[in-house]
Amino acid sequence: MYKFCLLASLCLFHFVSFSQTPIDIAENTVKVSSQTDEVFYYGFAEGDQLVFNFEEVNGKELKEIEIMFMPSQSIYMEYKTKKIVNKTIQIRETGVYKFRFTNTNILSGRICKFKIQRIPGSEATRKFNTTVYNRTILDTSYADVQERFAVKSDTSFQEVLNDVITVHSLTNSRPNKVVKPFTLPNNTIAWAYYIGVGEEGENMYRYATKELMRGSNNASKDFQIASNPLKALILGSYSYLRYLENGEKVLYHLMEGTNPNAYIEGKSYDFIKSRKGINDYVKMDIVKNNLSFCLTNESLIFPINVAIKVMALKVDAVYDLRMVHKMNVKKTEEMYLKN
Template sequence: MKQQIFALTFLLFCSTTLGQTPINILESTLKINSRSVEELYYGFAKGDEIILNFEELKGKKLSEIKFIEVPATLKFADFKVTKINEKRIVISKTGVYMLRLSNTSHSSRICRVNIQRIPASNMTRDFNTTVYWQTFYDTVYSTVTEKYLISTDTIIFNLVDQIAKVHSKTNLNGNLSCSSFTLPENTYKWSYYIGVNQAGKETFQNATQSIAKTGSSLLYQIPGYGPLAALALGGTSYLVQQQKGEDVDYYLLDEENKKHFDFGQQFYSIKNGKVVNDFSQMNSNLGGTYFFCLQNDNTLTAIEVTIKVTAIVINENWGTRPKEHISIKTRKEPFIKN
C-alpha cells in the first residue's frame, strides 16, 4: 500500500513539474527605429501561461508595449517602459497573439525581449506557436460619379475681315499699320490670310467660289465655312500663293512683342514675310490677343491689304452620371496550424 501511494505521489510530482517547465518562444535583441512599431505574432494554446521579460538596454523608455489577442482584445499594456520582469499572462483562448512595441521618440531603442510559455499540460507541450498568413481578396462594389462628354459643338468664328490701307514711306502718316484680334475661348485651331491690292482680294474670292462648288461635304454645311475654315481644319482651301504684284512686309506679333515693335526695339514674330499674299494654319498660340503689323516699302504708292482671320472653336458639353465601381482589396489574416 505504501508503495502504491509513493508511486502515485511521484507521478503527480513529475506531471506537475513537467507542466510548469517554461519553453522559450523568443529571446532576441531588437532595434526599434524612431517613430516605428515592431509587431511579433505567436500562437498560444488555451491554458498557457506566458512569461514576458523586457529591457531597454540603454535605460531609455519605450513608448508603449501591448500584448493583444488578435484581432483586438487587449491582454496587457504598459507605457514609457524601461524594464518588465516576469510579467505573467494566462491564455484563455487558443489563437494568435501579438506583442506590439511602439517607439514614438526621435531616436531608436535597443530592446532585449524574452517570451516563454508554460503549457497547461503535456497535451499542449508541443503546440506549434508559428503564425502563418493567408491572403484574402475582397470584391468591393461602390458607386462613383463619372464625368462624360454629352456633345461637342464646332463653331467657326470669322474674327477679322478688313482692308487696311498702308501708306508709302514718304507719307506723313508713316508706312506702318497694325490690326489686332483676340482669339475666343476654346480655340482649337485658327488660320489667316493676307493679300495685297486687287490681286490679293481676287485670290481669296476665287478660293471662296471653289469652296461653294464643292458643297456636298458635311463640313461645308457648317455656318461660316470657307477657305480659312478649310485651311484651319486641314481641308482643301483652294488658296494659292501669288508671285506677281505689289507686296507687303507683315509681322504676326503677340502683345509683348508688339510693344517692342512700337518702340523700334528687337522683337520676335510668330509669322512674318514679304509677300503678295500669304496664308497659314495655326496650331499653336491658341489664346490671347495678337497683331498683324504691316509695312509698305514703296516710296510713293500706298497699298491696300486684305486681312482675314478665322478661328475654329470646339465647345465640349459635359455631364455627370453614377457609375458602379468594382475594386479588389487584399487583406492578410494570421492563423495557426494546430
C-alpha cells in the same frame, strides 16, 4: 495501496513539472529607432501563460510596450520602462498576439532585449505552433453599374476667328503692334488660318470662295465644306488661295502662351510661325492652347486693316449609357495560425 500512492505522486509530479516548464518562443535584441515602432507577432493557445522579459541595454527608458490580442484588444501596457522581469499573463483565447515597442524620443534610438515564453495550459497544447502566417483573402462581388461608352465619332468644322483688326502706323500715337488671342476648341485635330491686308486681302478670300462655289453642287450636303477655302485647305483640297504681290503688308507672328507680352515689351520671345506679306494661308497640324496672332505695321504713315480667319476641324466622341455587370475583387491581408 503504497504502489497506488506512489504512482499518483509520480503523475502529480510530472503534471506540476510539465505545467511549470516555460517554452521559449522568441529571444531577440532589436534597435527601436527614434520616433518609430517595432512590432512582432506570435500565436498563443487558450490556457497558456505568457511570460515576458524586457531590458533596455543602456538603461534608458522606452516610452511604451504593449501586448495586444489581435485585432485590437490590449491585454498589457507599460509606460516609460527600462526593465520588465517575468511578467506573466494568462491567455484566455487562442489567436495572434502583437508585441509593440514604441520609442518617441526624437534624438536617439533604444537597444531592447526581450524574451517571450509560454507555459502550456495542458499536454494537448504543448506542441502548439506559435508561428504567425500571412495570406491574402479575395472577396468577390458583382454589381450592375451604368457605364458611359463611345457610340461613334462626330467630325465637324468650327469657325474660331473671323475678324478685321486695325493696326496703326509707326508715327501714330497709338501702338503699331496688336495682339489677337484665340483658343482652339477641344478635340481639334487640324486647323487653318488666313491673313489678308486691306481690300486686296479680303478680295482674294472672296475670290477663292466664289471659285469653290462655282465648282460645287449646291444640292450636295458637302456644299458648306467645299465652298470654304480654309475647310478645303484643311482637307488637302485645292483652295484657290494664292499669294498677292501688290498692296500694304503686315508682319505677323503666331505665338503661344506669354510670348506675346514679351513681343509687345520688346523682350526675347519664341514663335511658331512668322511672315511678312499682303496675305498668308497655312494649314496647321500642331494643336496648342493659348495662341495669339501678333500683328505689326511697319508703315510710317498709313494704318492697315488686317483680316484674320481661323477654322478648326475637330472629332468629338458621341456617348451613350449602358448597364454593365462588373466584378469587384477586394483584397484583404490576414494573419493566421496553423493549428
